[in-house]
Amino acid sequence: MPIEGIFVSGFVNLLFGKMTSFASSKLPTFEGIDTQLTNWTNMLSQIEAFLIDAEEKQLTDRAVNLWLDDLEDLAYDLDDLVDEFATEALQHKLKAKPPQASSSKVWNLIPHFKPRDVMFNFKMKSKIEEINTRLHNSFQQCSKLNLVKISVGTTSLETRPTRESASLPKGPIYGREKDQRKIVELLLGRDESSRNHPELCLSGLQNVVVPLDSREANLNDKEGLDVLSMEWSVNSDDSRDGTVKTEVLDMLQPHKNLTELHIKGYLGTGFPTWIGDPLFSNMAYVSLENCENCASLPPLGQLASLKKLYIKRMSVLKHVGREFYGQGGAKPFQLLETLSFKDMPEWEYWYTFEDDKEVQPFTHVSELSIENCPNLVGMLPSDLPCLNNLEIRDSPKLCGVMPKDLHYLNNLEISECPQFLVESSSNSLLSLTSIAMDDVPLTSLEAVLEMRSMVDEEVISANAKSKHPSSITSLSIGMIKKLELLPKWVTHGLMEVEELKIRRCEKLKTLWKNEARVQQSFPAFRRLNIEDCPQLVSLFEENEDEENEGQHQQQQQEGLSCKVRLEHLTIYNCEKLEKLPRLLHTFTFLQELYVSVCPSLCSFPETGFPCTLKTLHISYCEALQSLFGWITQINDNNLEVLCVQDCPSLTCLISCRGGGLPPTLKELWIRQCKKLEALLVEEGMEINCPSLESVWIWCCDRLKYLPDALPNNNNLRNLSRLYFYGCKNLEYIPEGWLHSATNLRELNIMGCKKLKALPHGLQSINYLTSLEELEMDISQWNNNFKKIGLHSLSSLKKLLISGEEEEEEHPVGSSFPIDGKLLPTSLIYLRIHFFRNLEKLSSKLFQNLASLECLRIGDCPRLKSLPVQRLPPSLNQLWISICPRLTGKCEKGKGKYWPHLAHIPDVNIN
Structure with a gap:
């Protein structure tokens, strides 16, 4: 095949993999990208069907050759675009560190109104439209070039990027004929060029109905094959003989040098004997997924080099018994490091040699994950001396106890396991740094901390004085039904906690009693997330009397540390929250504040926010009337992003005491604030925002005017985006806003019926030289x-x-x-x-x-x-x-x- 056809066939498959991987990742995504990825995948699938015919015709048809060249360019550009989305998403993840639980609402909500996210979407819009246009164009050309659609769905072969090796070819393997036997011959092994291909993915195997066809693949002779993936379609006919499927898989036995094996959608009733054969001495990675008719597992414990094992969605499996370990002697799975069971609806019992102490099956396992196994009961393996990460989720019947002697356990996550008990006994968790526990008994959380030696009064006191306190840096708790106040063994025992997440604790009223002790309790505090706590009234119990205020001032004068090092604060869906801490302005490390769905919050502290705050997002706070006094010293303020959304009682952003919008402000977002009449409470107040780049004001029905801007050349000089939508009563935009509009690139004015005249800067063509979108x-x-x-x-x-x-x-x-x-x-x-x-x-x-x-x-x-x-x-x-x-x-x-x-x-x- 000519090189252009080889490239396009292979690269299209790589794009499928990349887009699927990004779409299924846990990275935060942006508005509409999931739909775009689906559309691009569907369109590429349609174009791919014409590639076989195009590859045949390109040598004799110049137009087809040019079409392939254009498609190659398009593939590169689409690849770059997907990379840009993935990079942006990763940056958000690294910056925001959102909660790991996929059910979290706050992290799903916030991206929809973050100005930076919308700006990114806006910048990428033209690129997306260009890709869509070129894809449609490429598909339309197929019929004009008289290309014939040839489906390779009967049995198709996909390739992954080949590993670097001087002796291994890097070209993808391909197939074209419709005949099943011929497909197997061409795709799987008759030509020498594919003999040493290091990675091979076989899909559509449900259509191989004659087992001898698969034998002709002759995978057993491919010594250079490192990675083998085999896939049966999940939509295939389940009524076919399971014995045939087993024979097909048996005939596809690879060479003993294989290092990775992935089987997906296999519907046979059992696995052939070569899976788990100890002669596969190099096998380091095995995954079994959607093997829905298999009632038992192969003897994978016999694979001496196995390090990673993933078992997912085996619907009829009820018991993991001795057969799983094979004849591995006293140490089956002797090198296994990662073990994961996921989505096993019928799994009930796991044999772990508790009655035979001479057999130690998991001595090297460092990561153990059990997720969505609703019927699993009994005990976990008790002997896991190297365990570093333990994750147990959505397994409500699991009522065993924690494995013992977890000296190296670093991360512990137990979620929605209400019967899972943690007993302190003689266990110790000296290396534990991250705890996440949702819907577990409060006694289990306390026991974990006791194992970490943090409940004893003497230890708490020692930790408070020690220069080398507890190593735990992350604590996440949720659905702890009896939790009303953080216990002393949390607030005084976790001296190194940087991140605290609390969610769905229905009786929690406050975190701790005295805000002055925050610094003493959490000297390393960086991030606090509180979510779905309907009884939370305040973060701290505060004394409002003058004597307490005097004590606080005295502490400051004496140089005592009253500063909280909190950098990020998120509060979401706390129905009874009435106020934020009165001393919030002293949190002089705070940079980001997100408050959403707090219908009882009516105002912010009169003392204001800290001058270090850079991002403020307020949304769905029904009672909030103003951001009263939120800036105490305007010239010392560093706010860059202000977003206010769906606050129906808000009448103004800033009172006269606040002074005005900060000069550091870059993005101003106001949306669906139906009673907002003015940004600043008094007419005649002026703003000076030389850093302001973007203004979005949507659906503020009562907004009549904008504040005047100081008439100098530097004021609003960087304004490049101006959006007004659905502001029915907006009458005018002051001249100072656009005294010099030479940088204005995007202007949107929709649904502002009373806006009769724009400033002079928008009435003269001399000031619109940069306008690109209107x-x-x-x-x-x-x-x-x-x-x-x-x-x-x-x-x-x-x-x-x-x-x-x-x-x-x-x-x-x-x-x-x-x-x-x-x-x-x-x-x-x-x-x-x-x-x-x-x-x-x-x-x-x-x-x-x-x-x-x-x-x-x-x-x-x-x-x-x-x-x-x-x-x-x-x-x-x-x-x-x-x-x-x-x-x-x-x-x-x-x-x-x-x-x-x-x-x-x-x-x-x-």
Whole structure:
């Protein structure tokens, strides 16, 4: 096969793997990316079906060869784009360190209104649209090139990136014929070039119905094969003879040099004898997944080099017995380091040689994970001397006790195991640094800490004075039903805790009684997350009397440490929370504060927030009326991001005592605050924000005006994005906001019916030289932009205009452009929506749009004419929706306009 075809076939498979891996990861994602990944995967699957025919024709058909070249470029660009999303997601994970539990609501909610996330989505939007356009274009070209779709689903072969080796070829393996026997011969082993391929993935094995076909794969002769993956489709016919499936798997026995084996979707009733054969002396990694008819496990304990073992979703398995260990003598699984059982609905019993102390099966296991095994009862292995990570989740019947002598245990996570008991006995957890316990008895949590020697009064006192206190740095507790207050053995015994997470503790009222002791209790405190605690009233019990305030001031004067080193605070869904700590302003390390779904919180402390705060997000706080006094010294403030969302009682952001918006502010977000009338409480107050880059204000019905800005050249000089949407009573934008709008790149004004005039900076073309994107409704066109003339906006690339707010005072003619003038020659994207009276697009519309690539027209019920002969050749996407008088004329192959549209790669008529 020519090298172009080899590359495209292999690289498309790699993209499938990368997109699937990212979509299934626990990394935080961004708005719409899951849908995009699904769409890209589906589109690539359709294109892949044409590759076999394209690979045959490329030597004799120049157009096909060029198509493959373009597809290769597209694959690289899509790969880069997926990498960008993965990198951004990883940066968020590293920065935010969200809770590990996938059921957490706060970490699912916050990304939807973080300005940085939305900005990232916005920046990537054009790249996503470009990829979508090119994918549609590539798919449309398949039919124009007369390529034939040849499905390889009968038995397909995928490849993973080959390992570096001078003696091993790196080209992917491929197949093409429909005949099952021929597929097996070509894909699995007749040619010498595939003999030493190090990694091999066989899929579609449910279609191999003759066991001898699989024998012809001759995998046993492939000495260079390191990794073998075999997959049966989960949608395959379960009624077929399970014996046939077992024989197929038996015939696919690989060479004894194999180091990794992965089996997925196998529906035989048992495993062949070669799986677990001790002659596979190099086998280090085994995974068995979706082997739903197997009632027992193979003797994997006999594999002397096995280090990683993952067993998942074996639906009928009830017992893990002696057969699992094989004839391994006194030390089966002698090198096993990682053992994981997941999604085993019927598993009830695990034999662990408790009656035979001479056999020690898991002496090297460092990671043990048991997840979603609802019927498992009994004991865990008691002898795990090297265990470093223990994770037990969603196994409600598991009522055993902790293994003993876990001297090296570093991370402990027990979740939704209400009967699992932890007994201190003679156990000790001297290396424990991270604890996560949800829905376990409070006595079990206390026992863990007792094993860590942190409950005894003398030890607590010693820890408080010691320069080398407890090593635990992370504590996460949840669903502890009787917990009303953090016990003393938590607040005084965990001197090195940096991260504390508390969730779904329904009786918790406060964390500890005296805020002055926070520093003494948690001197290393960095992150605090509190989630779903409906009875929480305050973080600390506070004394409001003057005597206590005087004592605090005296402590400060005497130089006593009253500072809390907390850097990140998140409070989510705490219905009765009424206030934040009165001394919050003394938390001079705090940089990020997130408060969401706290309907009883009506105000913030009058003493304000600390000057170190950089990010403040407030959302769904129904009683909050203002951020009163939240800045005490405006010039010392470092706030960069302010986001306020869905606070229906909020009337202003900042009172006169606060002084105004901080000069360090870069992003201002306000959304769905229905009673907000002003940003600053008093008219005439001015702002000076030279760092401000982006302003988004959405659906604030009562907002009438913005504060004046200081009239100097430095004020708001960096403003590049300005969005107003659904602010029905906004009347004007002060001149100082856009005294010099030369950096403005994106402007969106929609649904602001009373905004009659824009500042001079937006009425003069001299101030809009950088404007690239403009979205507006017809009222803004008539009030403002009609005077400017859009043709003068020399940098404009994207124009979106809507007639949704059409009323009698804003009549719209039957033709577009409305003023008959030309649009900017720089335009790439044009969208026209919701024009009820529009009947035709003027023939002059496209006269100078030589760069237009995307045209979208929607909800224009009277539109009946389209100047198809004037459409620019650069156009590669045309979408028309809900234009009933135009739809028939654009119908593929039949409509009057179709001959003029057929060359456009992406035509979508709905």
